[in-house]
Amino acid sequence: MIVPQNLIDQAVRAALAEDAPWGDLTSQTFIPESAIASALLAAREPGVCCGAQVFTTVMGMTDARISTVFHVEEGDRFNTGDTVATVIGPARSVLQAERVALNFMQRMSGIATLTAKYVAEIAGTRARIVDTRKTTPGLRVLERYAVRCGGGMNHRFSLSDAVMVKDNHLAVLTASSKLGVTEALREARSRLPHTVHFEVEVDCIDQIEPVLAAGVDTIMLDNFTLEKLRQGVDLIAGRALVEASGSVRLETVGDIARTGVDIISVGALTHSVRALDLGLDIEIEAVA
Numbered sequence: 001m002i003v004p005q006n007l008i009d010q011a012v013r014a015a016l017a018e019d020a021p022w023g024d025l026t027s028q029t030f031i032p033e034s035a036i037a038s039a040l041l042a043a044r045e046p047g048v049c050c051g052a053q054v055f056t057t058v059m060g061m062t063d064a065r066i067s068t069v070f071h072v073e074e075g076d077r078f079n080t081g082d083t084v085a086t087v088i089g090p091a092r093s094v095l096q097a098e099r100v101a102l103n104f105m106q107r108m109s110g111i112a113t114l115t116a117k118y119v120a121e122i123a124g125t126r127a128r129i130v131d132t133r134k135t136t137p138g139l140r141v142l143e144r145y146a147v148r149c150g151g152g153m154n155h156r157f158s159l160s161d162a163v164m165v166k167d168n169h170l171a172v173l174t175a176s177s178k179l180g181v182t183e184a185l186r187e188a189r190s191r192l193p194h195t196v197h198f199e200v201e202v203d204c205i206d207q208i209e210p211v212l213a214a215g216v217d218t219i220m221l222d223n224f225t226l227e228k229l230r231q232g233v234d235l236i237a238g239r240a241l242v243e244a245s246g247s248v249r250l251e252t253v254g255d256i257a258r259t260g261v262d263i264i265s266v267g268a269l270t271h272s273v274r275a276l277d278l279g280l281d282i283e284i285e286a287v288a
Contacts, residue, residue: 002053003053003054003141003142003145004141005053005057007141007142008053008054008057008142009057009061011054011104011138011139011141011142012054012057012058012061012100012104013061014138015058015100015103015104016058016061016062016097016100019099019100020096023096024092024095024096026095027091027092027095027096028092031091031092031095031284032091033090033092035090035091035092035284035285036088036089036090036091036284036285037087037088037089037090037091037094037095037282037283037284037285038086038087038088038282038283038285039086039087039088039094039098039280039281039282039283040083040085040086040087040280040281041055041083041084041085041086041087041105041278041279041280042081042082042083042084042278042279042280042281043078043079043080043081043082043083043084043276043277043278044080044277044278044279045080045276045277046077046078046079046080046113047077047078047109047110047112047113047276047278048075048076048077048078048109048112048113048115048116048149048150049070049072049073049074049075049076049077049078049084049109049112049149050074050075050105050108050109050111050112050145050146050149050150051104051105051107051108051109051142051146052070052072052074052085052105053074054101054104054105054108054142055068055070055085055101055104055105056068056070058097058100058101058104059087059089059093059094059097059101062093062096062097063089063090063093063094063096063097065089065090065093066087066088066089066090066093066094066097067087067088067089068085068086068087069085069086070084070085071083071084071085071086072084072085074149075112075149075150075151077116084278087280091282091284091285094282095282098280098282101280102278102279102280103275104142105278106275106276106277106278107136107139107143107146107273107275108142108143108145108146108149109146109275109276109278110146110273110274110275110276111143111146111147111149111150111269111270111273112146112147112149112150113150113276114150114268114269114273114274115129115131115146115147115149115150115151115152115269116150116151117250118150118152118250118253118264118266118269119150119151119152121250121253121254121257122253122254122257122264125254125257125258126257126260126261126262127244127256127257127261127262127263127264128152128153128262128263128264129147129151129152129153129253129264129266129269130147130152130153130154130155130263130264130265130266131143131144131147131152131153131154131155131265131266131267131269131270132155132245132265132266132267132269132270132271133155133156133158133159134267134270134271135270135271136270140157140158141157143270144157144270147269147270150269152266152269155265156197162196162197162198162199163189163192163196163197163198163199164199164200164201164220165185165188165198165199165200165201166201167201167203167222170184170200173185173188180210181207181210181211181214182210182211182213182214185200185211185214185216186214186215189214189215189216197217197218198215198216198217198218199216199217199218199219199220199243200214200216200218200219200220201219201220201222201245202219202220202221202222203222203223203224205228205231205232205235208232208235208236209235212236212239212240216240217240217241218240218241218242218243218263219232219236219240219241219242219243220243220244220245220265221242221243221244221245221261222245222246223245223246223247224244224246226255226256226259229244229256229259229260229261230259230260233259233260233261234260241262241263242260242261242262242263243261243262243263243264243265244256244259244261244263244264244265245264245265248264248265248266248267248268249268253266
């Protein structure tokens with residue numbers, strides 16, 4: 001589940017430049033240059049660990065003399081009061097890196113923790129929890145990695161990875177081509193490489209058969225009631241993967257999974273997540 005280091009470096013470099021473009025004025029003014037800091041990354045609530053590689057990169061990119069050791073593996077759970085990591089290094093540098101490192105770690109662990117809750121709710125069903133493109137601009141690779149740490153899976157990463165025809169696409173396609181839905185989808189698919197996954201969104205039962213007739217790989221049932229989801233799954237009958245989407249909540253995801261759908265996409269995993277409460281408890285060692 002490792003994220004390529006160059007992508008982490010890119011995100012961290014931008015965050016550090018934003019937070020301390022000319023250094024940390026407070027620490028440079030009030031903290032002796034020779035002071036050494038020892039810090040504990042402490043869990044203030046239970047959660048799933050995610051972001052160790054990013055946290056360590058923030059510390060090391062700020063100052064290569066900072067040493068960071070994690071005591072919890074990525075994807076593992078921790079409890080309130082647990083020490084997640086230990087940090088030792090020049091006090092000025094640790095204090096300068098603290099906020100950026102925590103921002104990444106808290107958000108990524110929050111996503112992983114929330115995802116794990118959704119995954120637990122669908123245990124014993126055939127469904128899988130996947131994310132969406134509703135991510136923080138510039139942080140998609142990290143947020144989607146956090147979903148995987150929580151036991152979820154990823155949808156298409158970008159608009160370039162797969163075809164997903166939504167209602168607005170269909171409206172333009174059928175109006176501009178003067179063809180019916182099935183013919184318009186078939187004609188469009190004929191121009192795609194055979195390796196491209198083809199998904200189409202529908203918002204009513206009547207649209208399913210015309211879309212299936214075009215030979216799509218996945219049908220997204222958008223904002224269907226539980227009863228309509230069951231009807232849709234029965235009608236599709238294995239001829240395509242079935243994705244449920246739209247206003248999925250932790251309280252409803254189990255019932256959605258039990259309708260027999262294959263995939264449940266949850267935008268809330270990344271667009272509405274709460275950062276997990278983690279803190280960096282710093283002690284300044286004797287000044288040389």
